Amino acid sequence: MNILLTGGAGYIGSHTCVALIEAGLTPVILDNFSNSHPAVLERLRQISGQAVVCEKGDVLDTPWVTDLLLRHEIAAVLHFAGDKAVGESVAQPLKYYRNNIGGAVSLLDAMQATDCRTLVFSSSATVYGDPASVPITEDFPRQHTNPYGHTKLVIEDMLAAMQVADASWRLGVLRYFNPVGAHPSGLIGEDPSGIPNNLMPFVAQVAIGKRPFLNVYGNDYATPDGTGVRDYIHVQDLAEGHVAALQALLEKGESFTVNLGTGRGNSVLEVVKAFEQASDQPIPYQIAPRRAGDVAQCYAETALAKALLGWSAKHSLAGMCADAWRWQSGNPDGYK
Numbered sequence: 001m002n003i004l005l006t007g008g009a010g011y012i013g014s015h016t017c018v019a020l021i022e023a024g025l026t027p028v029i030l031d032n033f034s035n036s037h038p039a040v041l042e043r044l045r046q047i048s049g050q051a052v053v054c055e056k057g058d059v060l061d062t063p064w065v066t067d068l069l070l071r072h073e074i075a076a077v078l079h080f081a082g083d084k085a086v087g088e089s090v091a092q093p094l095k096y097y098r099n100n101i102g103g104a105v106s107l108l109d110a111m112q113a114t115d116c117r118t119l120v121f122s123s124s125a126t127v128y129g130d131p132a133s134v135p136i137t138e139d140f141p142r143q144h145t146n147p148y149g150h151t152k153l154v155i156e157d158m159l160a161a162m163q164v165a166d167a168s169w170r171l172g173v174l175r176y177f178n179p180v181g182a183h184p185s186g187l188i189g190e191d192p193s194g195i196p197n198n199l200m201p202f203v204a205q206v207a208i209g210k211r212p213f214l215n216v217y218g219n220d221y222a223t224p225d226g227t228g229v230r231d232y233i234h235v236q237d238l239a240e241g242h243v244a245a246l247q248a249l250l251e252k253g254e255s256f257t258v259n260l261g262t263g264r265g266n267s268v269l270e271v272v273k274a275f276e277q278a279s280d281q282p283i284p285y286q287i288a289p290r291r292a293g294d295v296a297q298c299y300a301e302t303a304l305a306k307a308l309l310g311w312s313a314k315h316s317l318a319g320m321c322a323d324a325w326r327w328q329s330g331n332p333d334g335y336k
Contacts, residue, residue: 032058190324
């Protein structure tokens with residue numbers, strides 16, 4: 001069974017590619033390499049023992065995507081492609097609306113034209129905005145605090161409207177919390193371009209000496225140590241969550257929206273301490289003012305994913321840090 005992964009050469013897509021192969025499915029990658037590197041394809045071959053098909057192109061090119069779906073007889077799509085930096089979305093909102101929402105419209109047009117009706121969509125916990133309480137359940141009110149989060153929310157609404165119009169769609173919406181870590185082989189991992197936007201890759205770059213220190217934005221939140229608390233999930237667990245979601249759609253045919261997280265939160269300083277232990281390196285940090293839009297705590301209630309998909313996260317924070325350090329120390333400049 002051939003499964004299309006849009007943005008499949010990226011961080012989460014590449015790990016999901018491995019998980020699909022291990023589940024006996026055949027991934028086909030679509031990527032324009034705007035935020036990924038072609039070297040990942042050889043790494044995937046080394047891990048899986050087989051060459052992975054990759055089509056270079058843009059999800060915004062609807063006729064090309066339509067042709068791709070037909071040529072490869074695609075049975076289902078995992079949609080990862082899109083821009084994902086919150087700060088950049090504030091500075092360049094049109095880029096995000098064009099690429100994220102426009103890309104989703106283009107993909108759905110192509111799927112509709114080819115009668116491919118099974119889709120797993122990478123949504124985000126950003127659709128919850130600043131939650132009134134934790135843990136966050138799937139029925140919490142949705143809101144957004146930046147254009148990136150808004151694009152995810154709009155695409156969720158678009159998918160719901162598609163299902164109303166045509167009940168044959170099978171749609172799995174996965175609201176990720178904070179993906180971290182890397183494949184245990186150390187061959188694939190997170191390779192951010194420029195200054196990392198997320199905590200774990202920044203900490204890893206401090207540990208290896210690429211950056212002098214970490215800025216901890218705010219130490220006066222209502223949390224145990226005053227720093228922000230987030231739900232960090234190992235990318236391996238996240239990849240397996242995609243396979244479980246795809247299998248549930250194919251077997252049961254019922255659409256769903258679920259959180260993918262661990263169900264527990266870790267503070268910034270807890271992550272720093274865990275990474276120091278994993279890497280045996282000091283992580284210098286300084287306290288900086290809070291960032292606009294940051295929330296004190298954000299972590300998932302994960303019971304629905306377990307009930308619907310039979311999935312739950314397995315990796316500990318220590319394991320996440322150990323795998324991230326193996327990747328970073330073995331690939332100090334990423335795939336370059």
